[in-house]
Amino acid sequence: MLHAGVIAVQGDVSEHADAIERAAAAHGTEATVSEIRQSGTVPDCDVLLMPGGESTTISRLLHQEGIAAEIERHVAAGKPVLATCAGLIVASRDAKDDRVEPLDLLDVTVDRNAFGRQIDSFEAPIDVDGLDDPFPAVFIRAPLIDDVGPDVEVLAEWDGRPVAVRDGPVVGTSFHPELTDDVRLHRLAFFESTPAELSD
Numbered sequence: 415m416l417h418a419g420v421i422a423v424q425g426d427v428s429e430h431a432d433a434i435e436r437a438a439a440a441h442g443t444e445a446t447v448s449e450i451r452q453s454g455t456v457p458d459c460d461v462l463l464m465p466g467g468e469s470t471t472i473s474r475l476l477h478q479e480g481i482a483a484e485i486e487r488h489v490a491a492g493k494p495v496l497a498t499c500a501g502l503i504v505a506s507r508d509a510k511d512d513r514v515e516p517l518d519l520l521d522v523t524v525d526r527n528a529f530g531r532q533i534d535s536f537e538a539p540i541d542v543d544g545l546d547d548p549f550p551a552v553f554i555r556a557p558l559i560d561d562v563g564p565d566v567e568v569l570a571e572w573d574g575r576p577v578a579v580r581d582g583p584v585v586g587t588s589f590h591p592e593l594t595d596d597v598r599l600h601r602l603a604f605f606e607s608t609p610a611e612l613s614d
C-alpha cells in the first residue's frame with residue numbers, strides 16, 4: 415500500500431488523485447490518497463504530488479500553513495515528488511517572480527507563463543526518456559524551464575526546450591500528465607520500473 419499526498423491548497427487536485435490510484439493499480443499495488451491542506455500529513459506520505467494551478471497562491475499557502483518545510487524534509491529524505499506546471503514553478507530554485515517563494519527542490523529556473531504568452535494551451539506528443547511511445551503532453555499557460563543545473567536530467571524537450579526533468583527524487587513537468595488517461599509519467603516518477611514495464 416502506497417500513501418500518496420496530493421498538495422491540495424489550490425489547483426487540479428482530484429485529477430492527480432485519480433492518476434496516482436490508476437498508476438498504482440497498473441503497477442499491481444494500491445494507493446491511499448491524502449489531500450493536503452494543513453501540516454501534519456506530509457511526514458506520513460511515501461510520495462507527493464504538487465499539482466498545477468496558480469503558483470503564487472500555492473506558494474503563499476504552503477509557507478503560511480507550514481507545509482513547505484515538510485515537503486523540503488520529504489525530499490531531503492529521498493522520497494519521490496511529481497511536480498506539474500504550477501507545482502514545477504513552486505518546486506524550482508528560482509521562479510523570477512517575487513510573489514513566488516520557491517522550495518528549491520529542483521535545480522532549475524523557470525519563466526512563468528512563458529509558453530502561455532505565445533499560445534494559451536496546446537497538446538503535443540513528446541518523446542520522454544524511458545518511455546517507448548510519445549506521451550500526450552497537455553500544456554496550459556505552461557512555465558518554460560530556462561536554466562538546468564548540472565545534476566538535473568532532462569527527460570523530455572519540446573521545440574528544443576526542456577519540459578520534463580528529474581533531479582534525484584523529484585520529477586517536474588511543464589505540462590499536465592494528470593489530464594490524460596496516460597499514467598506512465600506518474601509511474602516513472604513513483605515506481606522503480608524498467609522502461610519496458612512502463613510501456614505495457
Ligand code: GLN
Nearest residue numbers: 466467468469499500555
Ligand atoms: N502559469 C501558472 C502559474 O504561474 C501555472 C499554470 C498551470 O499550472 N496550468 O502558476
